[in-house]
Every structure is written in C-alpha cells, then in structure tokens.
Amino acid sequence: MKKKIVVGITGASGTIYGLRLLEALAADPDVETHLVMSPWAKENLAVEATGYTEKEVKALADVVYDDRDLGASIASGSFQHDGMVIVPASMKTVAAIATGLADNLIARAADVTLKERRPLLLVPRESPFNQIHLENMLKLSRMGVEIIPPIPAFYNQPQTIDDLIDHNTMKLLDHLHLKNDYSKRWQGLAAAKQAARREVSHG
Structure with missing residues (x-):
C-alpha cells in the first residue's frame, strides 16, 4: 500500500524547498502525494523565479486541493495519512x-494531523525569529511537531544552491521514513577531511 503524504506550501520565501520535496515524492512509486498551496505560495512561483508554473507544480502531486476547501478529505481525521509537511512554513x-x-x-x-497524533513537519522560513515565532515553535515542538528549518550544511562540500536544497530535502524524507540518497551524508571526520583536501587540490 502506498504511503500518503500531505504537503502544504505557504507564502514564505523558499518555495523551491516545497517544489524539490514534491519532485522527490513524485519519483517514489510507493508514495501518494496530497498537495495544498496557499494563494501567496502561488505568487512566489513567479516572484522567486522557480521556473515552475502553477500547473506544473500541481502535476507533481497525485491529489490537489484548494486552500479554501475546508470540506476536503484531508480536513477530517478520518482521512488516514502517513505524515504532513509544511514547506516552507510562514510564521502566520x-x-x-x-x-x-x-x-x-x-x-x-x-x-487534524496533530489531534490524530500523526507526524507533522514544519520548515519555518524567517530570519531573525522574534519571541512570538520562537514561542509558537516551542509550543508545537512540545506537542511532537518536528521543526526542521532549512539550515545548510557544509561538511558535504556543497557546490551549488541545488546541493543546499537537496540536503534539506534529504532530511525531510528521512523524517518521513522514506529511503533516499538525495544528498551526501556524514561519513566521519576522516572522510570529510579527505573530501576537503580533494576540493582544495582540484581548485
């Protein structure tokens, strides 16, 4: 049986993080994706020059809902799924x-995901965080929500923006318990030093 993953994309900056996750989920034959985009998420497709049209984004999901449709299946706890990710997640x-x-x-x-005690992942995109932002995230974390901000790692020798985005995508897939090789993983200090030396010599 396919895993059902709900993806929400809001109007925070960083729409590409949501798009890359959709691409990864679409490539997994064992996943069924349910997508909701806020109105400002749709605006950001053009503002942030993602290269995607709204139609192309929707084509990456198996089921798409209108953000105003509070009668949709995913609005009910009787709709069973394996996790929800909001990426990027606005402070609103x-x-x-x-x-x-x-x-x-x-x-x-x-x-609904919270009340049914299903996995909920948030990818908050704001900087700096004020006290309200931090208190809201702490409150949600105490409820079991996984707060996964798109903070880049550099031990894996990223060369492009895509490398940074892929690393965050890997983390999301890991927390959804989906096998993936979306980014380089930590192999230990010796391997990291060797990779760094190779980069210097090739540079």
Whole structure:
C-alpha cells in the first residue's frame, strides 16, 4: 500500500524547498502525494523565479486541493495519512497551527494531523525569529511537531544552491521514513577531511 503524504506550501520565501520535496515524492512509486498551496505560495512561483508554473507544480502531486476547501478529505481525521509537511512554513501558518486557528485548509489539515497524533513537519522560513515565532515553535515542538528549518550544511562540500536544497530535502524524507540518497551524508571526520583536501587540490 502506498504511503500518503500531505504537503502544504505557504507564502514564505523558499518555495523551491516545497517544489524539490514534491519532485522527490513524485519519483517514489510507493508514495501518494496530497498537495495544498496557499494563494501567496502561488505568487512566489513567479516572484522567486522557480521556473515552475502553477500547473506544473500541481502535476507533481497525485491529489490537489484548494486552500479554501475546508470540506476536503484531508480536513477530517478520518482521512488516514502517513505524515504532513509544511514547506516552507510562514510564521502566520505556524501561529495559526499553534493557536488552533483552522482558518484555511493547510492550517486545518495540520490541526487534524496533530489531534490524530500523526507526524507533522514544519520548515519555518524567517530570519531573525522574534519571541512570538520562537514561542509558537516551542509550543508545537512540545506537542511532537518536528521543526526542521532549512539550515545548510557544509561538511558535504556543497557546490551549488541545488546541493543546499537537496540536503534539506534529504532530511525531510528521512523524517518521513522514506529511503533516499538525495544528498551526501556524514561519513566521519576522516572522510570529510579527505573530501576537503580533494576540493582544495582540484581548485
């Protein structure tokens, strides 16, 4: 049976993180993806020059919902899934989830995910965080929500922006318990030093 993963993309900067996760899930024949995009997420497709049209993004998912449709299947706890990821997650969405304000489908689906005690992953995109942001994320973390900000790693010798995005995608897939080789993993200090020496000599 396929794993069902719900993906919410909000209007925070970093739409490409959501798109790359959709690409990875679409490439996995054992995954069924359910997608919701906020209105500002759709605007960011053009603003951030992702190269994707809204139609192309929707084609990456198996099922697509309107963010205003609070009668959608994923708005009910009776819809069983294997995890929800909100990537990127705006601070407005984080606040809505933390306070139970299910005023759109992304927030409602997250609220349902929480009450049914299913995995919920948030990829918050804001900098710097103020006290409200931090308190909301701490509150959600204490409820079992996984807070996975897109912080780049450099031990894997990233060469492009794609390398940085792929590393975050790997982390999300790992936390969804989906096997993947989306990015280089830590192989130990000796291997890291050897790779660094190779980069210097080739440079």
